Amino acid sequence: MTTEPRPDDVSAPASEAAAGTSPGAPASGRFSRRAFLGAGLGGLAVGALGGAGGTAWARSDGSGSASAAASESPETAYAFYDQVHQAGIQTPQQHHAIFVSYDLTTTDASDLQVLLARWSAAISELQRGQSLGAVQPSHANAVPTDTGEAADLGPNGLTVTIGLGPGVFDHRFGLAEHKPAKFADLPQLPSDQLEKSLTGGDLSLQACAEDPQVAYHAIRDLSRMAQGTAVVRWTVMGFGRASAGKGQTTPRNLMGFKDGTRNIKDDADFQRFVWHDGVDQAWMKGGTYQVARKIQMHIENWDTDYIGDQQNVFGRSKQEGAPLSGTRELDVPDFARKGADGDPAIPATSHVALAAHENNGGLKILRRSYNFTDGMNADGQINAGLLFIAYMNDPAAFVTLQTKLGRVDRLNEYIAHVGSGVFAVPPAPVSGSYVGEALFR
Template sequence: MTQNRTPPPAASGPSRRRLLAGGAAAAAAGATVGAGVTAGLLTGATQPATTPTSASTSATDEVDLTRIVPFYDQTHQAGIRTPPQRHSVFMTFNLNAGTDAQDLQVLLARWSAAIAQLTQGKTIGTVEPSRPDAVGTDTGEAYGLAPASLTVTVGLGPGVFDDRYGLAAKRPALLADLPRIPGDVLQAGLTGGDLSLQACADDPQVAYHAVRNLARMVTTTAHTHWVVLGFGRASAGPGQETPRNLMGFKDGTRNVAGDDDYDRFVWLGEDAGWMAGGTYQVVRKITMTIETWDFDRISDQQRIFGRTKDEGAPLTGTAEFDTPDFAARGDGGYVIDQASHIALAAPENNAGVKILRRGYNFTDGLNDQGLLDAGLLFISYQNDPQHFIDLQNRLGRFDLLNEYIRHVGSGIFAIPPGPPTGSYIGQALFA
């Protein structure tokens, strides 16, 4: 493996049409169901949604499984700045041929009302219908479980704003398909998507239940595209210990933190129009050659990351949160290799730019070669996707870690702001 490769200079600064006849009716219906009082309209239920009476808590849990994360009346959608939960399910959808803007509008209204129910630990209709020949509107696997800090974040892909739906004038200014990035080996079945759902919870069954039931609602409007089940959060939020990726190293030590960072690097401002308070989501499925990595000597692993494996300290320090000294030299050259992951990703070497990392580990069992199929579901949020592109271009060309990872999936989505009570995600699109 080549030592001390030099990176480039740091960069400078029933028919759903019958449910809602027209945009005005859709908004009114969205307001009604958004308040959670007409679950029957959204789900076909004949009786109101119910709240379970017991909570799945354990004396050994470090988290409060009864915690509810608000859905309505938040400037930003939940699941972005929310302290990362332990589990995630990420799913994308493609809109079907023949779908129109009104179909999309209804789906977003139905999803919003359902998410509001789910995040409170409620069902989205009946689990056990009174008629034995009827189908339940909620699949029931989370019935009796606590909310577990469930959040569901909804994204809109570039395809939503093409000529099919008459929404081109509302396209977020910076939303476009990601260009090819060095080192990409993307698979078509794991790339793109018109809609995204990121469900996170401290109970894996709660997260899975949410996506499963939201996916049932797409009916003829859309179809599922790709999905990743994540576990073991790979980024930290306020008050959380830095977690570890499947290579055993702490991940996200220098993540975005504090109001100033979020305002500068994550949230869109008032000049973004209907997207004010929103952001852009980049998702990458990254596989790791786990077996090869496991046989690499510890000194090389630490050189690749630029950090110690146990404490997570930069190689120029002794504690995890010590500021790296990228200019420090030793007998063999730079103490922190200039092509190490930490050096290439550091704000100091990228014109001060940061992105919010909110990733999860994943495993899909064994691949066709009998090796572990596992890695990182990388999710980042930024107010300018170019920040991710510039950063990943540097990493894709020079990162020592590239010998052990492959980017096989990718997607970009606009994340609208949070909806007020009586509204739904993306309602301003249809005004």
């Protein structure tokens, strides 16, 4: 990570200057990145923002495949500008994540614009492994612009994905006409045990990286940037994706089961189930919806359960991860197959029988979840579970699946959904613009 102090007034490239209009004039709906940085970031690395969004480094998310093993090199970097989709969705899943939901404290649309633009400029820098300005300012009485804990760590595959909650389209910002018809707060769902302090939010940031300190630094400095405009509502720190070369190819959740075996992997499925076509609202073309749930696991109960029951809960074997109708992890589940007792080999109320696309009219969602653990709860039980994050082009897909799961899933005995949020994720911005810019035109 570059930590050298840089001058505040480095000229932006000509193309960038042309892309922006009057600095600090939010009503125009179009800002130069330089204007945002000048608007309050002080020493942010304006000069380093040049170039068309990352041609010089490793990967472009739009063409990546989630099935590819994530690169664990500290040098892996993802471009932010000029991609079809925001990174952190189809991107191979990194090992660590921090999810944050924010409440907007402003009612001024131009404050929201400035925040989205400053976040966009900063995320582009962070994803390249750059600092957000001086870690050690030259004046002894100057406050460091970048908090410094990610200095020299490298980009580590960092992706930061911005989402907009339903509240962005309420009476506060004059954006109601841009609200997609299918977008609203999630309804109360069966088995929900949601805590108010862990539910909702006007904005979301999902930061994922191979190094947890890199993800933490991104969230810390982006939250700092939001001061006066937004405050953190709820947050979960996640870990635990599979490590290629470390013995796990499919990650395991904290119940010890392989999780992700039948996830969306093909580009065709991403097109069909994840990416928004923009027909309803053009600004969402190439975007998607994000559903985040904090799901508590009753670990102590689970750990006393017989293996036979554990396997019937999921409909899969524990060690191999095979459907109970087969023997290998990648065997296609046969939901009609009977066991020795004449009942379905995969119980009809097992998690996979209820969630499988074969039993839901072909419906699929992208799951991009992480394990979490956070000490002990007030009752002296382990506070741990799944930070469930899913992407889909219609939030009704989650509602359909969770309505069914919440009613009869055998897993419900061992889990509780305590946190929830739904967010519209716009496509990636072009260079000179910012995430969600089209909303303000």
